[in-house]
Amino acid sequence: MEPVTRIVIVGGGTAGWLTAGTLAAATRESDERPLEITLVESPNVPIIGVGEGTWPTMRRTLKRMGIRETDFLNQCSASFKQGAQFVGWVDGSQGDAYYHPLVLPQGYFETNMARQWLAGVSDGSFAAAVCPQEALCEAGRAPKAITTAEYDAVANYAYHLDAGAFSRFLQEHCTRVLGVRHVAADVTGIRSAENGDIAAVLTMQAGEISGDLFIDCTGFRALLLGEHFGVGFIPWTQVLFADRALAVQVPYPAADSPILPHTLSTAQRAGWIWDIGLQSRRGVGHVYSSAHIDDDAARADLRAYVHSIGGDAEALPMRKIEFQAGHRTRFWERNCVAVGLSAGFLEPLEASAILLVEIAAQFIAEQMPATRAAMDPVARRYNTTFAYRWARIIDFLKLHYLLSRRTEPFWADNRRTESIPESLTELLTLWREQPPWHDDFDRAVEVFPAASYQYVLYGMGFETRVPPRGLSSQARAHGEQLFMHNKQEAAAMIQRLPSTRDLLDRIARYGLQPV
Ligand code: FAD
Missing domain, CATH: 3.30.70 (Alpha-Beta Plaits)
Structure with missing residues (x-):
């Protein structure tokens, strides 16, 4: 039995350091699986240095690593992100704008409130009717107060961050607190084991670095998975045109x-x-x-x-x-897994890239194979799961384009049938008759919940013919109650929350309460 204990991560961008920190934090929590984590990073190849929008998952990721939110906010020039506002996407006319907030609609887990909104129980935008966050953003409010503990929220939030500062910050924390070994060296070659695995990476400045599992975080270059193993790339440029x-x-x-x-x-x-x-x-x-x-x-x-x-x-x-929209045909090959840009890239419309890094690092931490023999089944599971995730993200990004009524050639081309994935066409057929709901997606943890699809669909003016038989008076009353509650909650939050700038200034001076 060959145990898997030596993890070598090649690449020190956001992907490399987030993966290192996640694995190191997980191994610290468990005495059973001590891992030795080395991150090798070229002193000559710069990180991509963009990637400033994240998802709320980042709060959990940083907290698990034992990072103080105050330090992160102060050192990464970070701010709070409560969602995205899409301006000019519907038809480009004056006032054309809608929100995709990060708060789920009121009563989301019990009731699909889109039905009530579609039936006209509330006027105004869908996002404003079902959650308080649009009102908070319009009023320029922060999602929490100085008295809210670190990582806790009054309204759900993610971050905007400075990508360069973030990598340096993570490096400092991972090496000083979490015991990750950092080697500044250029990887120039691979030494293969007899079975075809990677036995070691060869570096210009630090000799050979051997390991049991190699994580390719070398960015677009995909040095290990792409160049060494020759794993192919599936372009999605016929669906997502930006390059x-x-x-x-x-x-x-x-x-x-x-x-x-x-x-x-x-x-x-x-x-x-x-x-x-x-x-x-x-x-x-x-x-x-x-x-x-x-x-x-x-x-x-x-x-x-x-x-x-x-x-x-x-x-x-x-x-x-x-860049080219697309992803690898497989993400985990033999004893090598690609995380970050080396696995693929889709335009940053919904900040899905860093989110995928977090999900990938968490998957690897939770399912770290104990031995080489256990690695192949884990790799197969990983490949299936991530192929599904990439497909869902492609559908979701395309949704933003194909509902537009803009007339320029780029937008008209985005509506051509042959550019729309079949999976999305099928969902749209369904959504003509019923709003998106949990059952439309088959993973317990989806990258984007049904609510995200609702925000985009109804923000873009998509018509769902519901309810065909009219709303019951009970459902109508329930909707009225929830929409009213939402309005009151939004007003109360606006009263008590500071502006983003005020809160960040106070955090810089006093800090948030530690958890
Ligand atoms: P990189 O940052 O490119 O790091 C690669 C690392 O590999 C570097 O440390 C380099 O030194 C190292 N390396 C390369 N070759 C060698 C070698 N031979 N030896 C040793 N080391 C080597 N994502 C979001 O989630 N939100 C966004 O808002 C967002 N906006 C984006 C906007 C644009 C225009 C682009 C292109 C991407 C955006 N992304 C966004 C994606 C995001 O930037 C990346 O997912 C993230 O930065 C991770 O990059 P990485 O670590 O995989 O690669």
Whole structure:
């Protein structure tokens, strides 16, 4: 029996350090499975340095690693994210905007409140009717108060963070507190075992580093899974057309400028622009399809946006990043598993990449095979689970595009039947007659819950013909009650919660109460 105890992670970006921290924290909790974790990172290849939007899962991930939320917020220029607002996605007309908040609708686990909203029990937007978060975002409120303990929430939240600072912060915590060994060296080759496994990685500066399980976090290059094992890549460019991003960092005009409590995603003629509020600056970027617009025109659109938010568009440097939507055919091959960009990438419309890293690291921590013999079944299970997850994310991202009524060629192409996955067409057929609900998805833990689909569908004006026989008076009364309760809750939260900037300033001075 060959025990699996030596874990070698290659790559020190967000994926590498989150995986290292998650595994190290899990091994600390259990005396049965001591793991020796080494992270090898090139001192010459920079991390991608973008990736600033996250999901609420990040709170659990950081807490499990024993990180103080106050330290994280202060050192990563981080802020609170309460959802995303999509501007101009429906038809590009004046006032075209909807929210995808991070709070589930009132009574979500008992009742599908979309039925009541569709039957006109409440006027106003779907998100505003079913949860208080749209009102909080509109009022610029934080999702918690200074008296709320670390990681606790009054309204659900994730973070916006500075990707470079985050990797450095995680590195410091993982090496100092969690005992991860950090080796700054370029991996230049692989030594294979007789059975075809990776026995060791060969480095330029630190010799050979051997291990039992190798985690490929080398970014787009996919050095171990892609280059060494030759595991193929499935492009999804026929569904998701974006393949370029231009990123720019926009300073705030004043030290007390308000911080956006949500990600702003503004549709453009051939893509969309993200706008993320950090403590120290706004992170802004244009994601677009090179088949529909050239780089100069994309740059001009981004400049116009930066100008519209008060930035000096001509002076700020823009960084161009090229990518291809898609993922590996398998993610775990022999004794190597890819996590992060090495496993694949889809445009950052719903911040799914770091979320997938967290889910992957947690899966590996929970199902860490005890021996080499146990690794193959775990790998098969991992591959099936993650193929499902990627497919769901592709469907969900595509949903944002195909419901649009915008007329530019990029948007019209997004509605072409051949660009829409069959799985999504089938769900849309179902959703014409009934709103999305838990049974539409078959995993206990979905990447996006049914509520997320409801927020996008009804935010985009999708019509579900429900209820065909009218609402019962009981259901109507229940809806009225919940919608009223939601309004009152939103008003009460707005009264008692500070603005995001106020709260972050207070956290910097006093800190949050530790858990
Ligand atoms: P990288 O950051 O590229 O790290 C790769 C590591 O591998 C580096 O440390 C490098 O030194 C190392 N390496 C490479 N070659 C070698 C070698 N030979 N030897 C040793 N080490 C080596 N995700 C989100 O969740 N939310 C977002 O809002 C978001 N926005 C994005 C916007 C854009 C434009 C892009 C392109 C991505 C975005 N992402 C987002 C994705 C997110 O940035 C990544 O998922 C995340 O940063 C993880 O990257 P990584 O660690 O896999 O790769």
